[in-house]
Amino acid sequence: MAKTAVDRILFGAAYYDEYIPRDIDRIDTDMQMMRDAGINVIRIAESTWSTCEPQPGEFDFTHIDRALDAARRYGIQVIVGTPTYAVPAWLVRMHPDVLAQTPAGQGKYGPRQIMDIVNPAYRYYGERVIRALISHVAYHPSVIGYQIDNETKYYDSVSPDMQMLFVKHLRKRFHDDLDAMNAAFGLDYWSNRIDAWEDFPDVSNSINASLSGAFDAFRRSQVAKFLQWQGDIVREVARDDQFITHNFDYDWRGYSFGIQPAVDHFKAAEAVDIAGVDIYHPSEDGLTGKEIAFGGDVSRSVKGGRNYIVLETEAQGQHGWLPYPGQLRLQAYSHLASGADGVMYWHWHSIHNSFETYWRGLLSHDLEPNPTYREAGVFGREIAQDPLASQLIHMRKHNAVAIMVSNESLNAMQRFYPYGAGSGSRLGSGEEQTGYNEVVRRVYDALFDLNVECDFIPTDASNDTLSRYGMVITPALYCASQNTIDALRDYVRQGGHLVSTMRSFVSNEDVTVWHDKAPHDLHDVFGMSYNQFTRPQSVAVEFNGPLDDLDGAEARDIIELLKPDTDCEVLARYRHYAWGAYAAITRHSFGDGDAEWIATDLQEDVLRNVMREAVEHAGVAGVGLALAGVLSVRQGENAQGRTLTYMLNYSDAEVSAPSPVSGTVVVAPRIISFDGTVDEEATRNQALQQGHQVSQGEDLVVPAWNLVVVMS
Secondary structure (H helix, E strand, O other): OOOOOOOOOEEEEEOOHHHOOOOOOOHHHHHHHHHHOOOOEEEEOOOOHHHHOOEOOEOOOHHHHHHHHHHHHOOOEEEEEOOOOOOOHHHHHHOHHHEOEEOOEEOOOOOOOOEOOOOHHHHHHHHHHHHHHHHHHOOOOOEEEEEOOOOOOOOOOOOHHHHHHHHHHHHHHOOOOHHHHHHHHOOOHHHOOOOOHHHOOOOOOOOOHHHHHHHHHHHHHHHHHHHHHHHHHHHHHOOOOOEEEEEEOOOEOOOEOOOOOOOOHHHHHHHOOEEEEEEOOOOHHHOOOHHHHHHHHHHHHOOOOOOEEEEEEOOOEOOOOOOOOOHHHHHHHHHHHOOEEEEEEOOOEOOOOOOOOOOEOOEOOOOOOOHHHHHHHHHHHHHOOOOHHHHHOOOEOOOOEEEEEOHHHHHHHHHOOOOOOOOOOOOOOOOOOOOHHHHHHHHHHHHHHOOOOEEEEEOOOOHHHHHOOOEEEEOOOOEOOHHHHHHHHHHHHOOOEEEEEOOOOOEOOOOOEOOOOEOOOOHHHHOEEEOOEEOOOOOEEEEOHHHOOOOOEEOEEEEEOEEEOOOOEEEEEEEOOOOOOOEEEEEEEEOOEEEEEEOEEOOHHHHHHHHHHHHHHHOOOOOOHHHOOOOEEEEEEOOOOOEEEEEEEOOOOOEEEEOOOOEEEEEOOOOEOOOOOEOHHHHHOOOOOOOOEEOOOOEEEEOOOEEEEEEO
């Protein structure tokens, strides 16, 4: 039976002996530098298929063996990656169709992640190299686990293989009933109807959101099956004391941003024992902690709250990400504050040529110690020491708030229906659009700013799962099945607090718009309905009741024109000569709970205040609300049943604030000098020291880019 938890906090980096300049042999130097910095694990092999198998069936594991044996000499553990995410040139020469055919045409050799994951030749040769590699390394004592593939997605494949499998899937789903499929997808529109399976068209240019959505859902399912296929191969050989992981990544806005469009993380995570994640984020003046927290909260949630490993995060990273003194240590602890049991950098040394030359690792191109490497050592040595090592590992969350997310809604809104848009405004028109992930992140960021922690749940979350939360939020849940709607109705009836935003419950899971009163089957729950919306032009929002102390705001991007029932509480209305009769925010009691609707996009500070009132009303605010805007507060329970409270200062100024808890300081501020080492004198002069007993309400002084952790 595979392991589902690590034995210690993992701290490490990706290490590629294959990439070191050939005129030097520094593997022992690297390993000694790692050990000096407290690095206890490396990740190898995941990008090196052409080195492991230079010609078909000819395997060369020289670099693998060098890394494994050197790691063993220095007491460093190893995670071995399957090398399948970058195909070798000989495979493409033999089987050009292993490269994905996309709507832009047939892929060409060069970049990584350009293959068709359902291609039979790719699967055949992929299985062969996986079996050869894992069989070779499985019983090496340094190997603790395996990473299957790397940031796997479906790579926008519309290949004949992918589409053939999709048609087979539809035939099974609809029991060979084309009439049922045409009706479900609305294919009579624009003569898109299909009346014979052999006439099934290429779907890569479909204008039908239902058919396209079904195809994307199918392709996401192939990602989950692909990872399960790799995991099953590895498990045939792996030892029982080893684990399988995968580094899931997120939507990208120049950094990790929102829910991944091409993967259903909840389904795909079933293939792994421990979830892994890539989290990249702005640094320097752009460091807020939000991307770290968002990525961690999603990664923790996809395995039901279990701890996860950050398999990739930045050290020096790209331009503009070189951490200020103190930031690297703060970032590392920020990952632990979300429930991570490991932090690993991509990567150890900066690569000297090719695509990622300036995506820099812990070491720069001169391979010498630098401030980033030295500061990594401050954290690495700190968390390696007992009792801190045992106090911080395996922290679990008990959050009262959940955000429900949906790949189907993401697909529909990103590709077809950016909110507020009508006919002809499909993405790609050149018009600036707002989509699903923007809404999700605005809600999440508002909660983060309020120090209200949350989990993420899928749309098929059970009633038992929903009942664990005092508040459930559905940001722009455009697609929702009848089962989801019924479950949310029961959740509110049984005492839950539901908060939904504009563009929720518009369509079913097939992107077919419901044809009854909106919101479908929930208008009595929310105590309002609407049947019109528009883009606002100089429309203000005026607040009432418990939000009466808020200043007016501008409605952005969309206004749904809510018609409240007589027993519905109106928290905000539109101030406009045409739309003044309609509500903008409502709340309604239903059963033992209530449901709130936010019908327009609000500025970040306004949304934050609306969410503050909502969490206070629901009784889910938590201990950190009083420090909102001052320190970021994250909490959890460690393996000894003690509460850990992280207080993180993401600013360049010293902060003084009253402690929300009583307890013992287990992580104290440390002042990092410009050279990456600890300024011992300045650190000794800090009021907070490890072991200090803190009383609730006692003023805590947290220096710039620093933190304190209190154990209660």
